[in-house]
């Protein structure tokens with residue numbers, strides 16, 4: 263991997279960088295759509311490519327179950343299997359194992375789980391996870407980490423943090439001895455829960471291994487913790503992680519979360535949210551999400567968003583049509599999915615452009631004013647951005663703030 267920081271925001275910690283991988287260049291910050299089963303739900307690889315997207319995520323756990331490693335081996339890796347010629351990242355499989363398997367026991371050796379096929383005990387070790395990811399052949403691969411929910415407290419959090427470091431060492435050793443480390447790039451995952459001291463220890467240990475890892479992910483968040491705690495952990499990690507490595511915040515997808523993370527110094531993020539919510543009829547726009555199933559869109563002959571360059575908006579497809587077909591016709595899911603991925607790409611592309619032009623603080627202010635308008639800014643976003651020198655309320659003393667996650671006006675029952 264070649265990683266080069268090209269521009270830095272003069273106020274916040276945001277930066278623009280160029281990441282060159284075996285399947286091309288990806289400009290950061292970027293949002294990575296999730297293709298769980300080696301396919302972004304509702305879109306062909308050619309459609310994804312036509313949207314300008316050149317880095318997507320596959321789930322190791324799912325690919326390992328179906329089609330299985332043998333098929334991927336025969337196909338010559340996941341790129342060829344899914345007809346994707348651009349960059350690919352795989353997770354380690356640990357997160358799904360813990361969240362989806364009925365029985366998972368973490369031991370020092372690895373994660374012991376019941377096979378979803380016949381219930382027989384199966385072990386996923388750090389070495390096995392890397393080996394599976396080698397067969398998949400993704401450009402960026404993740405270490406196996408000991409995942410605990412962000413709501414877990416007590417000694418388990420510290421145990422998981424230290425084990426994650428020991429497992430990182432095993433992943434590094436296996437990866438380096440495989441000869442694959444010149445084409446596939448291993449990322450470490452910073453753990454430590456919501457505890458600043460544990461995060462700090464984990465950061466120290468993982469930064470000490472900098473020469474052996476290509477990048478860093480911030481894990482163990484987006485599990486239902488308070489947003490005011492979430493951003494502080496992101497900031498702590500992004501502040502300390504080395505300048506010359508990409509920083510990946512896992513499981514972040516709401517536009518406001520993405521922009522706050524970028525301002526705090528994050529380069530990459532992924533989430534199923536934009537594609538999943540599309541299938542429930544919710545389109546993301548710069549004026550906030552639209553729940554196209556609501557009756558008020560039934561006679562609206564406008565596109566989802568004026569000026570949007572996506573195939574849905576430029577083809578003349580109306581909100582009225584999408585209201586008529588959302589959640590009923592697969593074509594509507596495809597159309598809204600395309601729009602939503604272009605929206606995510608425009609939010610991040612706009613951020614990159616503003617960072618390069620020196621106008622990122624204003625970009626943030628304009629985005630929040632348009633997106634939240636009268637419904638009120640999430641308080642945590644205001645606090646987080648203040649911590650990096652941007653006051654969203656400056657010049658807008660009349661603006662409201664709202665506690666919690668912030669307004670979800672048309673997100674309603676769309677999760």
Ligand SMILES: [Zn+2]
Nearest residue numbers: 570572575601
């Ligand atoms: Zn559009």
